[in-house]
Amino acid sequence: MEQIEPVERPLWNPYVAGAVLGLVLLASYLVMGFGLGASGATNRLAIGAAWCVAPHAVETNAYFAPYAGPGKKILDDWLVFEVLGVLLGGFLAAYSGGRLKLNVQKGPRIARTQRLLLAVLGGVLMGVAARLARGCASGQALTGGAALSVGSWIFMMMFFAGAYLFAPLLRKQWR
Amino acid sequence: MTFPLFGHDLFGGYTGYVVGTLVGIAFGFTLERGGFGSARILTAQFYLTNMRVLKVMFSAVATCAAGMALLAATGLLDLSLVTIPETFLGPQIVGGFLFGIGFIVSGYCPGTGVVATASGNVDALLTIGGMMGGSLLFGAFYGPIEKFYLSGAMGVLTLPGVLGVPSAVVAAGVVAMAIGAFIGAEKVEAIFCKKTGDPVPQANPKTRNAVFSGLGATVAVSLVFAFLPKAPPVATARPVDQIGAAALAEEVVTAPESFWLVDVRGEAVAAKDRIPGAIALPAGTKGDDLLAQLPAGRTLVLYGQKELTSLPKGAAKFPGKIALLRGGYEAFQAAYLVKPAPPAEATPVLVAEYRMRTALYQRFTGVRSVPEPVQIQIKSTAGAASAPKKGGGC
Numbered sequence: 001m002e003q004i005e006p007v008e009r010p011l012w013n014p015y016v017a018g019a020v021l022g023l024v025l026l027a028s029y030l031v032m033g034f035g036l037g038a039s040g041a042t043n044r045l046a047i048g049a050a051w052c053v054a055p056h057a058v059e060t061n062a063y064f065a066p067y068a069g070p071g072k073k074i075l076d077d078w079l080v081f082e083v084l085g086v087l088l089g090g091f092l093a094a095y096s097g098g099r100l101k102l103n104v105q106k107g108p109r110i111a112r113t114q115r116l117l118l119a120v121l122g123g124v125l126m127g128v129a130a131r132l133a134r135g136c137a138s139g140q141a142l143t144g145g146a147a148l149s150v151g152s153w154i155f156m157m158m159f160f161a162g163a164y165l166f167a168p169l170l171r172k173q174w175r
Numbered sequence: 176m177t178f179p180l181f182g183h184d185l186f187g188g189y190t191g192y193v194v195g196t197l198v199g200i201a202f203g204f205t206l207e208r209g210g211f212g213s214a215r216i217l218t219a220q221f222y223l224t225n226m227r228v229l230k231v232m233f234s235a236v237a238t239c240a241a242g243m244a245l246l247a248a249t250g251l252l253d254l255s256l257v258t259i260p261e262t263f264l265g266p267q268i269v270g271g272f273l274f275g276i277g278f279i280v281s282g283y284c285p286g287t288g289v290v291a292t293a294s295g296n297v298d299a300l301l302t303i304g305g306m307m308g309g310s311l312l313f314g315a316f317y318g319p320i321e322k323f324y325l326s327g328a329m330g331v332l333t334l335p336g337v338l339g340v341p342s343a344v345v346a347a348g349v350v351a352m353a354i355g356a357f358i359g360a361e362k363v364e365a366i367f368c369k370k371t372g373d374p375v376p377q378a379n380p381k382t383r384n385a386v387f388s389g390l391g392a393t394v395a396v397s398l399v400f401a402f403l404p405k406a407p408p409v410a411t412a413r414p415v416d417q418i419g420a421a422a423l424a425e426e427v428v429t430a431p432e433s434f435w436l437v438d439v440r441g442e443a444v445a446a447k448d449r450i451p452g453a454i455a456l457p458a459g460t461k462g463d464d465l466l467a468q469l470p471a472g473r474t475l476v477l478y479g480q481k482e483l484t485s486l487p488k489g490a491a492k493f494p495g496k497i498a499l500l501r502g503g504y505e506a507f508q509a510a511y512l513v514k515p516a517p518p519a520e521a522t523p524v525l526v527a528e529y530r531m532r533t534a535l536y537q538r539f540t541g542v543r544s545v546p547e548p549v550q551i552q553i554k555s556t557a558g559a560a561s562a563p564k565k566g567g568g569c
Contacts, residue, residue, distance in 0.1 A: 013378050014227045015357070015386040017209030018234025024201045025235060026242040031194055033179035034258035035239075036202055038286035039306065046307035047314070063317035081192040083289055085199020090293030092200070093207030102295045105214035105282055116301055122281020123288070123302035126274055127309015130285065132324060133270025135260055137284035140267070142232060144260035146239035148345050150332040151262030155271035162275020167221035170279050174218045175371075 008098035025146055032078070035143030039130035041083035046127075048074040063131075107174045118173060178252045203290050212294040214282025221279055223367040225376045226360040234386060237346075237353040241393040244346035248400035254342070255492070264327030281305065343397035350390045357383075415486070416498040418476060420507045423500055424535050427452055434474040437466070439487050440504065450478065450500075450507055451539050456487065463489025471495035479503050511535045514542070 011017070028035055044067065051058040051068045058064045067074050094100040106115040130136040133155050135144065141159060144152025181191070209231045210216045219225035246252035278284055281302040283291055288306070291299030317324070335342040361378075368375045418426075426434060431452055438445040438453040439462075445455035456462040466489030469475060475493050477483060478500035490497060500507060515532040518525035536542065 011210040012208045013382045013386075014209065014230035014376075015234045015378065015383050017205060018231040019238045019386050019389070021202070021205045021209065021231060021235035022238025022242070024198065024205055025239040027201075028198045029239070029243060029257055030178040030246070030252065031180050032191065032198075033181045033256055036198070036286075038284070038289060039310075042285055042303060042306045043310040046310040049307065050311055061314050061317065062321065063314040078191055078195045081195040082199035082202070083286075085196040085201075086203035086206070086286060086289045087199075087293050088196075089200035089203025089205075090207045090212060090290035091203075093204040094212055094290075094294035097207065099207070099212065100295050102297065104298045105291070105296050106298070107215070116298055119281050119283075119298040119301040120305040120308075122277045122279070122283075123305020123307075124309040124312065125277030125280060125305075126285065126302075127277075127306035127311075128313045129270045129273035129277055129309075130306070131270075131310060131313040132320075133267045133274060134263065136274065136286065137232075137278070138286040140260060140271075142235060145236040146243065147257065147259040148240060148334040148342060148349075149260050149262060150334060150337060151264065151267045151329070152260055153334065154262075154264070155267045155274070158268050158271025159275040159278065162272040163221050163279040164275075166276045166279050167218075171222070173280075174215060174282070175222055 009096070011097075021142075022146065025143060029147075035139070035147065036082065037079045037135065037139035037143065038083055038086065039126070039136035039139060040077070040079040042127070043131065044074055044077055044080055107172065109175070110173045115173060118170075177250070178246060179256055202286070203293065206287060206290045207294065211287040212290045212296070214291065214296070214298065217284075217287060218279060218282050219373075222371075223363050224371055224373040226364055227376065229360050230357055230378075233353040233356055234390075237350045237390055240342075240346040240349050241390055241397065244341075244343040245393050245397040245400070248341065248343050248397045253492075259331045259333060262327075262329040262332040263325075264329060266324055266327060269323075341401040343394065343401035347394040347398055350394045354387050354390070357387075416474075416496065417501045418498045419501045420510045423450070423476065423507065424511050424539075428535070428538065432473070434476045434498075435469050436476045436478075438504070439477055439479050439483065444480075448508075448512070450504065453478075462487060463492070466490050467492035469493060469495075474498050476500060478507070481505055511539050 012020070025035055047058060047064050047067045050064070051074060055068070059069045066072075091100070104112055104115060106112070126136065130139075133140055135152075135155070137159065140152045141156040145156055206212065210227050211231065216225060216227055220228035243252060243254070243257075247254050274284075281288070281298075283299055283302050285303070285306055288299045288302045292303060313320075333342075334345045338345065365375050367373075423436075427436070427450065436450060436453040437456050438449045439456045440449075442455045442457055445453065449455065454465075457465060466475070466487060471494040474496045475490065476498045477486070477490065481503040482501060483499050483503065486497070511532065513536075515529060515536055518529050
């Protein structure tokens, strides 16, 4: 009964974390024949939510039609299950690592509401960008990068370029 | 057995979902332990005070690339069965750039956003909501951007393919670049943390060097395997049986549903004459696709004009048993497609064989002919056969 507060476990050595992540990705390739992803699942969730509200509009949309419609199950996809696993795995790690707490991640010089607005705005930008590029940091940079895909390496370089170029503008949010 | 396992049709869709969930749990757990559940750690990469993003991501890419190169070089992984993201040049340049901006504005990417949400960060949950909104926005404005979205399509384009080298060479380059970037990143962190007063990120140098050595050793071994002289594929690639002309002829008649008989001499040659029931192999990738798509339940029997010394490319993808016809078409032709000559000597074995060959000849060629009577020379041996037996066994 000495210790009630959960002790925060230190993060893994970044190179070890990277190697383990690489092995998880390799396992996915060896078992399933394809790698990891994330934005594909949020895309399907979004289409599914929109379909519940306005099924006709979704089924007649040129981009959404392949996902929704008679006989098509929007959420019946490997990625949806994988991302549910990510949610569960992240929760287990945060809980066992003593980092599970209600929080808003921000620097000290920005108001909470401003930060939350930016979080949504950045999400919208990434949502559009991930559709355009056919993947996100997981599906393109990590998965395609490891498979040595040319487009994925271009995506990775452009991702770093965009973030570095706009980082000075957003210094107030983080530093 | 080679990887990927799913290529062997071992399990159905729902098993895939179980595997997907397990892989996801491992992915999410590792991301959190890697520090990717915190937007402040993630964005510190771009203020140069903590380059965890680069370190974790590049070690992951290097580890997986090196592992795949090793397994591909040793023949354990069939890269042609692995799904590799396709390249769309323009959309990925613009998409990557926009994504980078979205990352520094929101503090997350989709995967880390899910992990940060699971850690209790409200901003991450809102980012995921924003991403869903972005998806819908993209769909709503798909009409005007469709042309750009579909532009620059280059199919599956890989660095080894473009450079024309084995993947082990590119993987070695990636590992070398990553280690160089890590050493550079640690120097940059030290400089910028001094300026801002942030604590310099510490990583146990022993562990770090162990990871570097592991990566180096993996690519070194894959390079050795990639450049080892390869033995002829028939000898090493997989066990290939041989089947004789007689056994094949019997199979053709008695059990035609037990094998796929494929004529690899080309469609034009096979159109003139081939073993009955044989499929003529189309040239090029069409033929490779045909071989790869034949159901695996039967044995794949291949023959050329003479005995085959190597398998056609697509045969490697045929999942079932493979056999080669001994002596090729010529052996079969000589045995069953030309009219057999009666045996010189009329021993019961030779006569039976002659009758069988004649029957098969008729069957395979459609030529109706009774076997010519075998001339039986009766040597008169006086005495022995002179006295007819009387009576007989009752």
